[in-house]
Amino acid sequence: MPHQNNIYLDNNATTRIDDRVLDVMLPYLSDSYANASSSHLAGLTIQEAVENARWETANLIGAKEEEIIFTSGATESINLVIKGLANESHKHIITVTTEHKAVLETCRYMEETGFNLTYLPVAADGILDPEILAEAITDNTLLVIIMNVNNETGVIQDLQAISKIVQAKNALLLCDSTQAVGKIPINVKDLGVDFLPLSAHKFHGPKGVGALYLSAKAKIKITPQIHGGGQQRKLRSGTLNVPGIIGLGKSCEIAGREMEANTEKISALRNQLEEGLLKIEGSFVNGSLLNRIYNTTNICFPGVNSERLIMALQNISVSNGSSCSSVISEPSHVLKALGLSDENALSSIRFSLSKFTTVEEIEETISRIHSLIKELKS
Incomplete structure (x- = not known):
């Protein structure tokens, strides 16, 4: 459930x-x-x-x-x-x-x-x-x-x-x-x-x-x-x-009727999320900061295993973009193509927002990730 x-x-x-x-x-x-x-x-x-x-x-x-x-x-x-x-x-x-x-x-x-x-x-x-x-x-x-x-x-x-x-x-x-x-x-x-x-x-x-x-x-x-x-x-x-x-x-x-309003709302939330998460030491955005869609950010948290972070987040659904099986997790072919090492690719999380995303959800996500990364690194 x-x-x-x-x-x-x-x-x-x-x-x-x-x-x-x-x-x-x-x-x-x-x-x-x-x-x-x-x-x-x-x-x-x-x-x-x-x-x-x-x-x-x-x-x-x-x-x-x-x-x-x-x-x-x-x-x-x-x-x-x-x-x-x-x-x-x-x-x-x-x-x-x-x-x-x-x-x-x-x-x-x-x-x-x-x-x-x-x-x-x-x-x-x-x-x-x-x-x-x-x-x-x-x-x-x-x-x-x-x-x-x-x-x-x-x-x-x-x-x-x-x-x-x-x-x-x-x-x-x-x-x-x-x-x-x-x-x-x-x-x-x-x-x-x-x-x-x-x-x-x-x-x-x-x-x-x-x-x-x-x-x-x-x-x-x-x-x-x-x-x-x-x-x-x-x-x-x-x-x-x-x-x-x-x-x-x-x-x-x-979508055609509400696209402009959605763009304004979602981009503000994405920027709020990104600003909060980039305060984590060493973190950085994967891909262009200028030529990208407004609802997506892909952030690397060096030294943090993305799968462990995703499991620890529990009720917060995000993606690591990797191809997973019960045996092995492979680094994303997209992030590898950008030149990331296997380690950094496996330390990256994709956040993608929608018109149903709220300010409160963004604030909770930022707080939870800050706390969990401290725990995982320790």
């Missing part, structure tokens, strides 16, 4: 569903249960609600409704793009060492099928130098994959500069915007991206639903990975997850 005073600061992993989102979903789990692909009146009514959610999703990212495909989330969307391009004649893919595992593991699979992969490094602040991309890209490059906001550090890449380089070589650009959509303004046309995946549960929507933006030129190159009834213009067959899609649409509508 959750602690009575649970403090949740792991919102880059998932977020609490907004009550207003849940409210609009409930009818589609009870009375309004018809299949959106059915031709009867009940089905057509559901289809109209689905298309409204598609419009809300497209509107949030500056896309057209016909450019949106609903999926189970960003991981499926990423797989659909990368594997869906397997039949193209060009066999070179470029990505970055700090990408999410959904990208990196899919790219490793593509290497096994005969594709050539280039993994670009980032600087110590987590930023990719566009000149490094310009040197790596060739006329044989099919796809460049670079995320918008990093899930562990919150670092934001310069996608407009990146997209110009990609477009000059007539390659395609996949931008994992899972941590960006719903939090910061996104316009796919301004960014110059061809593919943009997103997940509802990262901005107070339900789990198990997301979407993929496909530009008009990119759509014709994609081979479907799920075959069946030919739903969603044959790009992603299967009965639509109507309650999830309705929830996604409502999350997009709320």
